Amino acid sequence: MNKVKSASEAIAQLEDGMTIGIGGWGPRRKPMALVREILRTNLNDLTLVSYGGADVGMLCAAGRVAKLIFAFVSLDFIPLEPFFRQARQSGKLDVLEIDEGMMLQGLRAAAWKIPFIPTAVGLGTDIIEKTSEIKMTNSPYDNKEWVAMPALDLDAALIHVDHADCRGVCQISGPDHYMDDWFARAAQNTIVSCDELVPESFFNDENAARKVFWERAVTDSVVLITGGAHPSSCAPLYGFDSEHFRSYAEFAKTDGIDSYLEAYLGRDENDYQSKVGGLEVILDLPLPTY
Amino acid sequence: MGIEFTLAELCIASASEAFEEDGESLATGIGIIPRLAASLAMKTCNRDLMMTDSESFMLAEPNPIGSRDANFMQENESWMGFSRIFDNVWSGRRHAMVGPSQIDRFGQTNISALGEDYRKPKVMMLGSRGFPGNSISHRNSFFCPSHTKRVFVTGECDFVSSVGYNPSRLPRGYSLEEIDIHRIVTNLCVMDFGAPDHQPRLRSLHPGVKLDTVLENTGFELFLPDPVPETAIPTALQLDIIASLDPHNLRATQIKGDPPGSGI
Numbered sequence: 001m002n003k004v005k006s007a008s009e010a011i012a013q014l015e016d017g018m019t020i021g022i023g024g025w026g027p028r029r030k031p032m033a034l035v036r037e038i039l040r041t042n043l044n045d046l047t048l049v050s051y052g053g054a055d056v057g058m059l060c061a062a063g064r065v066a067k068l069i070f071a072f073v074s075l076d077f078i079p080l081e082p083f084f085r086q087a088r089q090s091g092k093l094d095v096l097e098i099d100e101g102m103m104l105q106g107l108r109a110a111a112w113k114i115p116f117i118p119t120a121v122g123l124g125t126d127i128i129e130k131t132s133e134i135k136m137t138n139s140p141y142d143n144k145e146w147v148a149m150p151a152l153d154l155d156a157a158l159i160h161v162d163h164a165d166c167r168g169v170c171q172i173s174g175p176d177h178y179m180d181d182w183f184a185r186a187a188q189n190t191i192v193s194c195d196e197l198v199p200e201s202f203f204n205d206e207n208a209a210r211k212v213f214w215e216r217a218v219t220d221s222v223v224l225i226t227g228g229a230h231p232s233s234c235a236p237l238y239g240f241d242s243e244h245f246r247s248y249a250e251f252a253k254t255d256g257i258d259s260y261l262e263a264y265l266g267r268d269e270n271d272y273q274s275k276v277g278g279l280e281v282i283l284d285l286p287l288p289t290y
Numbered sequence: 291m292g293i294e295f296t297l298a299e300l301c302i303a304s305a306s307e308a309f310e311e312d313g314e315s316l317a318t319g320i321g322i323i324p325r326l327a328a329s330l331a332m333k334t335c336n337r338d339l340m341m342t343d344s345e346s347f348m349l350a351e352p353n354p355i356g357s358r359d360a361n362f363m364q365e366n367e368s369w370m371g372f373s374r375i376f377d378n379v380w381s382g383r384r385h386a387m388v389g390p391s392q393i394d395r396f397g398q399t400n401i402s403a404l405g406e407d408y409r410k411p412k413v414m415m416l417g418s419r420g421f422p423g424n425s426i427s428h429r430n431s432f433f434c435p436s437h438t439k440r441v442f443v444t445g446e447c448d449f450v451s452s453v454g455y456n457p458s459r460l461p462r463g464y465s466l467e468e469i470d471i472h473r474i475v476t477n478l479c480v481m482d483f484g485a486p487d488h489q490p491r492l493r494s495l496h497p498g499v500k501l502d503t504v505l506e507n508t509g510f511e512l513f514l515p516d517p518v519p520e521t522a523i524p525t526a527l528q529l530d531i532i533a534s535l536d537p538h539n540l541r542a543t544q545i546k547g548d549p550p551g552s553g554i
Contacts, residue, residue, distance in 0.1 A: 025372065052417075072417035080415060088403070091410030097402065099422040101376045121380075121423035123461040124453030125398075130408050144463030175346040176371040289357050290344040 001167045003222045007269060010191045010221045011037040014156055017066075019047040021107070021152070021187055023159035023180035024232060026053045027075045027240045029172075031160035031193050033228035033269050035059065039261060040268075049107075049152050051100065051178065053232060054248060057083035060093060061257035067094040069152065071103055075245050077288075082252030096133055098122070098149075104179050106152035111185030116148040123147060157187035160229045162237055164194035168219025169203055171211045174235035181213040189220045195237055197224040225269055227282040239287040244276060292552070295524050298323060298541040300496060300551035301433065301475055302532055303524035306330040308431045308473040309385060314338040315429075316384040322540050324387035324433045325355060327475075329535050330528060346371045356538040379420065385429040385472070391415055392440075392447040393432055395490055395510035397454030397471035397483055399425075400447035408449060418451040425452035429470040435545045437476035437507050444509035455488035477545050479504050480521055485513035494521040497552055523551065 011034060014020065024030035035055045038046075045066045050056050052073035059065050061083035073084040087093045098106070105117040118137055122128045128136070128147060137148040159180050163171040170192050172180065184190045203209050228234075231241035231248070251260040266272040273279050305327030309317050317332060317339045319325035325344070329352035332339040341349050343364055350365040370378075378384055390399035401421060405412030424430055430452065434441050446456075453459065455466050466488055474481040474490075478499045485491040491513040495501060497520055505512065524532070532541070542548040 070417055072419045074416055085414045088411055088414035091407070097417055099418060100372075100420040101379065101423040104373060104376055120426045123422075123426050123464070124450070124456070124459040125418070125422045125425070126402075126408070126450040127418055127422045129459075130449070142463065145461050178372050182373075 003168045003219060004166045004197065005221045005223055007033060007037040007193070007223050007225060008040075010034070010223050011041060011043070013189060013191070013221070014038070014043055016043060017045045018155035019049065019153065021154040021157040021183040022048060022050040022055045023157065023178065023183045024053065024055070024229070025051045025176075025178045026072075027077075027232045027245065028053075029160055029174060029178070029229050029234050030055045030232035031158040031228065032230060032232055033225040033272075034158045034160070034191060034193050034223065036265060036269065036272060038064065039265055049103065049154060051103065052084065053081065054245070057081045058257065060084055060087035061252070062261065065093065067096065069096045069098065069103070071098055071100040075249070077242060078245060078249050082249045083257060086252060096131060098127060098134070102127070102147075102149045103152065104182060105149040107179060107182035107186040109149065109151035110153045111182055114151065116150050118146040119149050121147060121149070152186060154183065154187035156189040156191060157183040158191050158193075159183060160193045160234060162195045162234055163198050163202065164192055164219075164222050165198055165200050165202060166222060167200065168192065168216040168222055169200070169212055170194065170214070170219055171203070171208060172213060173211045177213045184214045184218045190218055191221045191223065192219050193223040193225045193228040195226050195228065195234055197222070227273060227279050228269070230273075230276065230282045233285070233288065235287055238283050238285040241276070241282070241285055293523065293526055293529070295529055295551045296542065297477060297496070297549045297551040298545050299524050299529060299532055300521065301477065301545070302326045302330060302541065303528045304480055304521050305387060305431070305433055305473070305475040306335060306528070308387065308475070309339060310335040312336060312339060312385045312429065314340065314383070316340045316342070316378050318342070318384060318386040320386065320388045321433065321544075322355060322536075323435070323544050324389065326532060326535055326541060327387060327433070328352070330531055333531050334528065342370050342375075352535060354534065355536050356540055376423070379423055379427050382428045384424075384427070385431065386424050387431040387433055388421070389433050389435070390441075390451070392443050393434070393474065394443050394445065394447045394454070396446070396456035397488075397490070398447050398450045398456055398459075399432065399452045399454070400449045402449040402451050404448050406448070421452040425454070425469070429472050431471075431473040431475070434474065434476040437478040437504070439507055439509040442508045442510065455483055478507065481512065489513060491515070492518060494519040496521045497523065
């Protein structure tokens with residue numbers, strides 16, 4: 001079993017119009033190299049599901065997103081993601097805004113192959129009032145009304161981890177795996193980029209095995225991209241690149257996404273890394289303090 | 291001359307009281323003043339509170355805010371990643387103190403979008419984050435560093451991110467008693483929803499603040515106690531603990547001009 005592919009081979013599996021879930025959280029452990037690979041193709045008309053950061057900002061600004069399913073989009077230390085903001089304020093972006101926990105429920109429903117999960121989350125708010133997509137339901141066991149959070153079925157999920165083997169065993173050794181296990185399970189096709197590709201025996205140690213959050217059958221493709229979360233963080237290996245994010249935010253105010261991509265995207269990830277100072281610089285970025 | 295303190299410190303001490311009766315519950319303060327308030331409460335009026343490191347571990351003792359020495363060891367007591375947070379949120383054993391951009395007379399809030407047209411917002415903000423789930427599941431309090439009519443709006447919030455005491459939005463089978471908006475602390479005063487039918491009420495004015503200033507800067511009517519009490523000033527012990535929790539004095543950046551709290 002060998003699921004290893006190049007970034008371009010992995011992204012070539014995606015098609016226009018697909019619903020794509022992106023793992024990580026804000027500026028933390030985002031599969032940014034895979035996002036950049038999308039930006040090097042003509043993929044279009046995507047529906048994104050994400051605890052959003054620059055992944056959402058870049059793809060929205062580049063006009064690749066037909067619809068965004070989100071609870072927030074933020075770079076944390078820059079609270080409001082500038083390109084997402086512009087996309088929303090232009091009125092051209094179709095959105096389904098939900099609660100952070102509803103996103104988890106929607107991914108779980110998809111993973112469990114059930115149509116919805118009943119929940120109190122969203123009751124009484126404009127999350128429900130301002131969309132016709134999320135329906136209410138009655139319970140056979142009480143007289144209350146409940147929100148029926150629909151399954152968020154994903155055609156593909158993009159995730160970045162620190163270690164993986166060629167069979168798709170993936171380790172997240174940073175402090176939080178966020179909802180990445182549910183993104184992986186909710187997707188037809190789970191594409192994982194990793195900082196280090198390791199032999200199978202790496203996971204023999206029970207402490208290594210405890211940091212594996214889904215079984216290998218859930219992983220479809222493995223892509224080795226050291227530093228592939230940049231400019232987001234991949235704890236404990238490297239922190240997020242606040243200087244790069246500031247520059248990115250500055251492009252939103254001035255020359256726009258085309259100029260940002262012109263300056264940094266490059267023809268492949270090696271080219272990108274050389275434009276942002278090199279892999280050594282990425283791997284040396286300090287971890288943030290919360 | 292009595293004890294000297296800043297308005298930020300007064301707000302932290304006052305906001306810490308909001309957590310006093312929570313029992314063994316997860317206190318989450320989002321933003322520097324709410325986080326310091328929750329941390330102060332955990333070290334004074336409610337030792338049973340639980341807290342996270344704002345990342346993925348539960349702490350037996352709150353972390354100081356801002357950068358810490360390389361040899362600093364936080365006092366972990368369990369793992370608490372984001373997915374597990376929701377297990378706690380939906381159980382109801384949590385009290386979040388947050389800083390919404392708009393708050394209306396029902397205690398509904400908005401952190402999502404400003405403007406009339408949701409499809410094309412005038413100002414897009416964060417998105418609703420966990421506010422819908424928090425508000426239907428557990429106790430919530432608010433901190434506002436700049437008490438104006440832009441925040442305390444007339445009418446409803448442009449987008450209702452969190453549920454409040456609005457009878458017309460009450461879901462079938464629910465009562466207003468199931469919603470728990472606990473306390474609002476601002477740079478001018480402390481408010482709650484303790485008036486009849488959970489209407490908003492002034493609890494206390496900060497030292498030196500005139501009642502008219504609050505009324506002129508609030509877009510809705512407030513029930514007034516007679517007489518209006520003055521917000522309790524922080525004790526020397528509270529000020530020492532605040533200083534130890536915030537060694538870089540980040541609290542000084544949270545209220546415009548970092549004014550004194552004694553109303554001079």
